[in-house]
Amino acid sequence: MSATAAAQKEQPATRFAKDQLKAIIERIERLEEEKAALVADIREVYAEAKGQGFDTKIMRQVVRLRKLDRADRQEQEAMLDLYLGALGMRH
Amino acid sequence: MSATAAAQKEQPATRFAKDQLKAIIERIERLEEEKAALVADIREVYAEAKGQGFDTKIMRQVVRLRKLDRADRQEQEAMLDLYLGALGMRH
Amino acid sequence: MSATAAAQKEQPATRFAKDQLKAIIERIERLEEEKAALVADIREVYAEAKGQGFDTKIMRQVVRLRKLDRADRQEQEAMLDLYLGALGMRH
């Protein structure tokens, strides 16, 4: 069998993998699209707020800070878990 | 009126702005949450694919290239429209 | 003048740039070396501590958390600056 023919008539396993890959890629692209839409929404909200006289720079900082606080709280919990675990305790 | 009293009994306009700002910030945070969920979903899809033997690095490149292609195509269409428009034609 | 000769006897400006680039690259490499040495030192300190019965996982978490706290404090200050700036005040 020639190389060209081989390329035309792939192994079932390879074909399956190809289809599977295609499906996965398309699924990712759909998710990326949804994400892009959300990013656009967020941008729009900021723009509207700016139009109403709010300072977007400060707003972004506030959002960032509140997010950081949440992360910090989670870290503290993780720390507690770690300590309790080290002491042989579970909660 | 003392400064303290002023702080306790704000101007209606200020109060309104404050509530409005709060609403906007919370709306942004909700959108950010949804976005974070999507990012997590995408990461999970990649992780699954990796578990099935696919190379995620290459997959990411594929996704990026296809995105570029779409952008190019859109640009070309926009260019075509521009030219057709300049010639008084529509399609 | 042949191309080969030109390559051997470059323009002063080009030569200068080349020497300068060499110096910069070497400087970066020295800094990178120092950095690698520090990373090795840190790893060694953790290893020693482990040998004395300390839990490195917890230690790393502690270091991370303290770093996060510092970052948080800086963010708060930045926030304050931003607010004061927005109110036309400086400190």
Next chain:
Amino acid sequence: MSATAAAQKEQPATRFAKDQLKAIIERIERLEEEKAALVADIREVYAEAKGQGFDTKIMRQVVRLRKLDRADRQEQEAMLDLYLGALGMRH
């Protein structure tokens, strides 16, 4: 002895461990600081080079490649030593 008193008057061994841990953590943090300073230095060198018209992206590639070369050379030397050692020779 109540639990509270126990907490106030710890075992010598525990106290010692605590002080020791504190010392280790602080030592690590100092090393991390130095490391962060070096990272900042490196970034600054790149920034300066960029200001003088050098392409930082290419510079980074150069640094990376040279690092790889050094690693390769070390590997080859190690291999040579191994072979020579197997033949009962030293160099």
Next chain:
DNA sequence: ACTCCAATACTTTAGC
């Protein structure tokens, strides 16, 4: 020792 996961550093893109 080797694989998996986490973190850091680099790159690119978006906002101002």
Next chain:
DNA sequence: GCTAAAGTATTGGAGT
């Protein structure tokens, strides 16, 4: 055009 945020890739650490 520059600064800052997001995404991506590489490195280092933990667990088996």
